[in-house]
Amino acid sequence: MVSWDDLRARTKRHRRLLPLVVDGAAWAAGLFAAVLTRHGTELNRDRIAGMVAAVLLAVVLQAAVGHTRHLYRGRYRYASFDEVRAVAATAAATGAGLLAVDMLLSRHPVPASAPVVGGAVALLLMLGVRYAVRSHWSRSQRPDARTATPVLLFGAGHAGALLVRSMLHDRGGRYLPVGLIDDDPDKRRLHLSGVPVLGSRLDIPAVLDRTGATTLVFAVANADAELVRDIRDRTVAAGANFQVVPSVSELMDHPVAVDDIRDVQVTDLLGRHQIETDLRAIAGYLTGKRVLVTGAGGSIGSELCRQIHHFHPAELMMLDRDETALQAVQLSLDPLGRIDDPSVILADLRDAAHVRAIFSARRPEVVFHAAALKHLALLQRFPGEAVKTNVLGTLNVLDAAVNVSRFVNISTDKAADPTSVLGYAKRVTERLTAWTAGRRPGTFLSVRFGNVLGSRGSVFTTFSAQIAEGGPVTVTHPDVSRYFMTTQEAVHLVIQAAAIGRDGEALVLEMGEPVRIAEVARQMAQLAPAPVTIRYTGLRPGEKLTETLFGADEVDHRPFHPLISHVEVPPLDAAAARNLNPDAPPDDVITQLATLSTTPLPCEVRPPSTPQLHT
Numbered sequence: 001m002v003s004w005d006d007l008r009a010r011t012k013r014h015r016r017l018l019p020l021v022v023d024g025a026a027w028a029a030g031l032f033a034a035v036l037t038r039h040g041t042e043l044n045r046d047r048i049a050g051m052v053a054a055v056l057l058a059v060v061l062q063a064a065v066g067h068t069r070h071l072y073r074g075r076y077r078y079a080s081f082d083e084v085r086a087v088a089a090t091a092a093a094t095g096a097g098l099l100a101v102d103m104l105l106s107r108h109p110v111p112a113s114a115p116v117v118g119g120a121v122a123l124l125l126m127l128g129v130r131y132a133v134r135s136h137w138s139r140s141q142r143p144d145a146r147t148a149t150p151v152l153l154f155g156a157g158h159a160g161a162l163l164v165r166s167m168l169h170d171r172g173g174r175y176l177p178v179g180l181i182d183d184d185p186d187k188r189r190l191h192l193s194g195v196p197v198l199g200s201r202l203d204i205p206a207v208l209d210r211t212g213a214t215t216l217v218f219a220v221a222n223a224d225a226e227l228v229r230d231i232r233d234r235t236v237a238a239g240a241n242f243q244v245v246p247s248v249s250e251l252m253d254h255p256v257a258v259d260d261i262r263d264v265q266v267t268d269l270l271g272r273h274q275i276e277t278d279l280r281a282i283a284g285y286l287t288g289k290r291v292l293v294t295g296a297g298g299s300i301g302s303e304l305c306r307q308i309h310h311f312h313p314a315e316l317m318m319l320d321r322d323e324t325a326l327q328a329v330q331l332s333l334d335p336l337g338r339i340d341d342p343s344v345i346l347a348d349l350r351d352a353a354h355v356r357a358i359f360s361a362r363r364p365e366v367v368f369h370a371a372a373l374k375h376l377a378l379l380q381r382f383p384g385e386a387v388k389t390n391v392l393g394t395l396n397v398l399d400a401a402v403n404v405s406r407f408v409n410i411s412t413d414k415a416a417d418p419t420s421v422l423g424y425a426k427r428v429t430e431r432l433t434a435w436t437a438g439r440r441p442g443t444f445l446s447v448r449f450g451n452v453l454g455s456r457g458s459v460f461t462t463f464s465a466q467i468a469e470g471g472p473v474t475v476t477h478p479d480v481s482r483y484f485m486t487t488q489e490a491v492h493l494v495i496q497a498a499a500i501g502r503d504g505e506a507l508v509l510e511m512g513e514p515v516r517i518a519e520v521a522r523q524m525a526q527l528a529p530a531p532v533t534i535r536y537t538g539l540r541p542g543e544k545l546t547e548t549l550f551g552a553d554e555v556d557h558r559p560f561h562p563l564i565s566h567v568e569v570p571p572l573d574a575a576a577a578r579n580l581n582p583d584a585p586p587d588d589v590i591t592q593l594a595t596l597s598t599t600p601l602p603c604e605v606r607p608p609s610t611p612q613l614h615t
Helices: 004-038 044-069 080-104 114-140 158-168 199-212 225-237 268-270 281-285 299-309 323-333 352-362 376-381 381-400 421-437 459-468 489-500 517-527 574-578 584-598
Strands: 149-154 175-181 195-199 215-218 241-244 289-293 315-320 344-345 366-369 404-412 444-450 450-452 474-475 484-486 506-509 534-536 564-567
Touching: 004 044, 004 080, 004 114, 004 376, 044 080, 080 114, 149 158, 149 199, 158 175, 175 199, 175 215, 195 199, 199 225, 215 225, 225 241, 225 268, 241 376, 268 450, 268 517, 281 489, 289 299, 299 323, 299 366, 299 489, 315 323, 315 352, 323 344, 323 444, 366 381, 366 489, 376 381, 376 421, 376 450, 381 421, 381 574, 381 584, 404 421, 404 489, 421 444, 421 574, 421 584, 444 489, 450 489, 459 474, 459 517, 484 489, 484 534, 489 506, 489 564
Parallel strands: 149 175, 149 215, 175 195, 215 241, 289 315, 289 366, 315 344, 366 404, 404 444, 444 506, 450 484, 474 534
Antiparallel strands: 506 564
16 A cells, blocks of 8 residues: 655656656647658658657757756745756756767758757747746735736836745735835836836826725835835825835845735834945955944944844943843843843843953953943933943943944934033043043944934824823924934944944935924824824924934034034043033032033043044
8 A cells, every 4th residue: 555655756856857748748849840851752661760769869958968967856936046047957968969960970850950959849849838837826926906906106216126936936925016116217018027017106097096005015125214205195195094114224134025015104204314335345344253232222322233243243242220121122032031141141232240240351442332321311310320321331331442443332413512411421422432432442433313213202103102092192392303213223333333434533424315303293193093193292492393413613524424524523622521410419410521522621632543444
């Protein structure tokens, strides 16, 4: 009795032999066509016998050559480019062998032209059968039109092509692509896997109506927020649903796929920026290096850890004083979350001795200093806490970073012409970093950027909580505006900036055009499940109506990257920062911070160095 395993093995062997049968029949048809073309109706018994002998020899040669190339052993995906190349090479070798045998015989069984003409016909038939079978298989994998949602895709580029193929090869998929929209006139009448480009963004309402699509998927992974908003508005106005694929910075670890499609978020509408990345420069200072991230449990620090992890450092050390947040970022990188994982370091930067011990034992080569208190209103009330963590904590890390090759201090746009405790403290850390740069062999620099959508304590999380409670959404002033970027994009540029930053300077990331906070509230209110109102409460102490990325005496200079500016930072002697008294009355602490951040103090100024690109 034949077992199930034996039956399955036989079926598998027969399935592999089927292509050989097809190829043998192709050679028979090709040689017959070649001989018939040469002799016409003058075929006799000898010529037919010669043709039969040639067919048998061709089949044997095809099988032998194909066996050496694993053509009939399941090595190649059926009708793939690899198999096409293997089939073509096998057919060419078979034709050459057949021609050689024919020429060596004194009595030629077939005309000399038959192996060449017959081989060409046979190859066309082989590839034609494979294409037909592959097309039939592809159609069988399409989603069921009765259950799948008909969708349009905006974008006929790389991401759109990947999505179309992914959708069409998922029999149980929830999306069925019925058309593409693209503004590039050169892509008109283009077909991607059989799905046509049907027009530009101006044609969205008409194409939705004509195709019956109920959803438009925004399939441009490198688009900016303005384009996302425009296509969303046109889609919603036409009565269809709008969904997106993540930005490039979110997809850095894998190509776009159907599972990445999600509902639009305020980060898509306000924070997307196109980013050019020099991966070689980044890999040059991260790959194979011991990297330490302070504040690793925060929104910026955790994203830094995730992105640095992709560049395969020799060791990634994640330091934070919040054990819950620290474990969360650990689990995002290692689902096992081992309690004895040496990459996790629980420590407080206010403890100078502990910080020095960590640096001495772990010997980090690259440091990203992201640990900080950042809630503007709270720090305005408790400026001593800003001194203890943001200023003295940073000084503790700088003092311990004796042998690092690169130190990156994460700063903020509020350090440019500061008016708040947060801005004063961050400006002081920029100056302390510049002072340390003149006394250490490594590269010490700061990176400055604006508001990060989705970071803890940001206006985004505040509005989200207010919307969840039914509103109102509170905005300080109808004209207050800020620079916005998503966490992934901000960190992406931080890592890029650190690759090109020079000793002692601050690098300012391009944040696009400032966005009115009222517009953020309006966009989020539109995405809310129920209507919410917006209420204005007035500017808070230390809050600016508009933010600037550059101080009054700073020049926007971009020598290496179009999205990264380099500005000089006047150094500040660490002794002056150590004289701060965090336990003084709040108004006195604020005055001390303001003085340190803005008043030039006597300090040793290092001679100017020749600008050098670090890689």
